[in-house]
Amino acid sequence: MTSTDSWTILSLMSCVSCSTCLAASLVVILLFYYLFSSRSVEPNNDDWSRLGVTYPNLPSRFFAGTNFRQQVALLIEQYGDIVGLKITSRMWLLTTNLDLLRTIMIKDFNNFVDRADKLNSNTPLARCLFFARGNDWRRHRQVVSPTFSSGKLKYISKSVDVSAKRLADYLAQCAQDGTVVPIKDASARYSCEIIAKVAFGLDAKFVKKESSEFYEHGKNMLVLNPGSITSFILMLMHRVPKLVYTCNKIFRSVQLFEAVNLKANSYFQDILTSTIEARRRNKSSESDQKHVDFLDLLLKANDNIKAGRQDTEDEGVSHEKIDLSKGLDDEEVIGQSMLVIFAGLETTATSLQMCLFELAKHQEIQEKVYEEITSVLANETPTTDDLQKLHYTECVISETLRLHPPIPTINRKAKETRTYNGITIPKGACIMIPFWHILTDPKLWPEPHKFDPERFSQEEKAKRDPMAFICFGQGPRLCLGMRLAYLELKQALVHVLRRVKVVLNDKTEPKLGCDVEVKQFGLLTPVKPVLLAFEKRESGASH
Numbered sequence: 001m002t003s004t005d006s007w008t009i010l011s012l013m014s015c016v017s018c019s020t021c022l023a024a025s026l027v028v029i030l031l032f033y034y035l036f037s038s039r040s041v042e043p044n045n046d047d048w049s050r051l052g053v054t055y056p057n058l059p060s061r062f063f064a065g066t067n068f069r070q071q072v073a074l075l076i077e078q079y080g081d082i083v084g085l086k087i088t089s090r091m092w093l094l095t096t097n098l099d100l101l102r103t104i105m106i107k108d109f110n111n112f113v114d115r116a117d118k119l120n121s122n123t124p125l126a127r128c129l130f131f132a133r134g135n136d137w138r139r140h141r142q143v144v145s146p147t148f149s150s151g152k153l154k155y156i157s158k159s160v161d162v163s164a165k166r167l168a169d170y171l172a173q174c175a176q177d178g179t180v181v182p183i184k185d186a187s188a189r190y191s192c193e194i195i196a197k198v199a200f201g202l203d204a205k206f207v208k209k210e211s212s213e214f215y216e217h218g219k220n221m222l223v224l225n226p227g228s229i230t231s232f233i234l235m236l237m238h239r240v241p242k243l244v245y246t247c248n249k250i251f252r253s254v255q256l257f258e259a260v261n262l263k264a265n266s267y268f269q270d271i272l273t274s275t276i277e278a279r280r281r282n283k284s285s286e287s288d289q290k291h292v293d294f295l296d297l298l299l300k301a302n303d304n305i306k307a308g309r310q311d312t313e314d315e316g317v318s319h320e321k322i323d324l325s326k327g328l329d330d331e332e333v334i335g336q337s338m339l340v341i342f343a344g345l346e347t348t349a350t351s352l353q354m355c356l357f358e359l360a361k362h363q364e365i366q367e368k369v370y371e372e373i374t375s376v377l378a379n380e381t382p383t384t385d386d387l388q389k390l391h392y393t394e395c396v397i398s399e400t401l402r403l404h405p406p407i408p409t410i411n412r413k414a415k416e417t418r419t420y421n422g423i424t425i426p427k428g429a430c431i432m433i434p435f436w437h438i439l440t441d442p443k444l445w446p447e448p449h450k451f452d453p454e455r456f457s458q459e460e461k462a463k464r465d466p467m468a469f470i471c472f473g474q475g476p477r478l479c480l481g482m483r484l485a486y487l488e489l490k491q492a493l494v495h496v497l498r499r500v501k502v503v504l505n506d507k508t509e510p511k512l513g514c515d516v517e518v519k520q521f522g523l524l525t526p527v528k529p530v531l532l533a534f535e536k537r538e539s540g541a542s543h
């Protein structure tokens with residue numbers, strides 16, 4: 001070892017121990033702050049009661065532990081559908097009241113544009129549409145929404161079709177080998193393959209490959225871990241956002257407070273930077289080429305906005321007048337592509353997993369979907385117009401999302417103090433919207449735990465308040481990838497069910513007659529991996 005090596009190691013060690021000391025001091029300061037502030041919000045506090053909102057006297061650690069869903073259900077059952085709360089001294093309004101939600105998410109959206117928290121990160125992901133606030137959000141949404149319009153989806157549809165056929169091939173092979181399939185992994189590989197193609201311009205075959213750097217980094221992009229000490233500190237630090245950013249910078253090398261996995265970030269950022277440069281270099285020679293992926297569409301939409309041209313296919317909602325001339329900078333463009341992984345991978349994969357599980361459980365529904373696919377679709381490679389004719393298949397997907405919403409809750413933050421029907425929501429208060437509770441409310445959905453796709457027939461839909469189907473959000477901040485998600489799910493069902501039947505047997509998980517048990521906190525996650533079996537259809541087309 002040279003003296004320079006020893007010196008480098010010594011410097012690193014002192015750097016790490018210095019980081020550790022700083023981190024330890026920070027933990028102590030935050031703990032004091034937490035204990036002090038929790039005491040200040042013990043019962044007796046009547047802020048919400050003065051504002052016309054039911055305010056139960058909850059113990060300050062009411063939400064501690066993991067049984068979040070059960071606690072929320074208990075509160076709504078006891079106190080009604082509008083409940084004031086204080087969580088670590090922040091005011092929260094828990095509500096499932098559809099009229100109030102219509103006001104918050106649609107009618108007075110301009111007062112509730114923001115999400116409660118920023119992402120604790122200095123990476124491009126923190127600068128994407130999902131986490132953007134106020135006028136920044138409006139600028140992002142205006143640039144990004146044309147790339148997700150139904151007109152643009154037809155370019156992406158071909159890539160989705162190729163991956164869906166690969167998924168069907170893989171499951172047909174498993175049927176032949178008699179192996180049970182960890183279905184979340186297969187679904188995530190399918191979803192990731194599409195994202196790699198449409199958002200990164202990469203031709204990948206993850207469905208069949210055992211491992212791949214893109215897939216592994218995609219799965220681990222966020223390092224949020226609800227049980228860890230870091231997450232606890234992050235939760236406390238939310239209340240001092242500037243501290244978060246300063247700490248991120250200081251502790252960057254040891255990834256102590258950074259919410260995004262830095263290795264994954266560098267990996268994706270490098271691919272995107274070089275792809276964007278290459279596309280700009282080749283732009284003139286490809287000027288007459290049709291746009292085929294999200295990255296191309298995004299770069300074009302950004303150029304149009306900067307040049308003052310509005311995309312005629314923008315199906316987004318009307319926005320307040322804002323200066324769009326600066327469009328998105330390169331880091332923001334990279335952030336949007338990384339957002340496609342963050343927002344589109346887990347959600348779609350979870351939905352496909354739960355949809356196949358429900359079809360395995362309900363063979364008669366699976367047969368109806370199969371019959372619709374074979375009778376309605378003449379083409380081996382259906383177009384987006386063909387897929388729109390699959391009404392019953394769409395009902396099955398919607399019913400899956402109702403019963404198993406991949407994002408079970410979202411939130412909003414009030415910009416100003418306003419009163420709605422005698423209820424005052426003060427500036428800075430956050431709104432907690434538990435989707436899963438609304439989506440299984442027996443007043444809106446009779447026999448709510450029954451899997452019944454007929455609820456989404458035109459006649460049934462017409463009888464229901466449109467706010468009730470809330471799993472993609474509502475209003476101007478509605479999920480931008482909703483159409484893409486339906487496209488991915490429909491293509492997967494078309495190609496998979498043409499080739500194989502999904503079934504349950506004594507090797508599958510959960511055991512016959514049981515339901516999937518899910519974790520009570522965070523994104524919808526089964527406690528144990530779901531294992532499904534497949535049987536080849538005699539008439540299954542092979543491609």
Ligand code: HEM
Nearest residue numbers: 130343344347348351407471472473474477479480481485
């Ligand atoms: C079944 C699949 C999906 C579900 C259930 C879902 C659900 C959601 C929900 C609940 C939100 C928050 C809406 C709100 O705050 O009101 C959201 C936002 C978003 N989703 Fe999805 N999503 C899915 C798939 C996707 C896909 C595939 C993409 C893109 C590739 C995507 C892109 C987005 C974006 C960009 C936002 C942010 C919108 C904004 O803040 O303006 N989502 N999604």
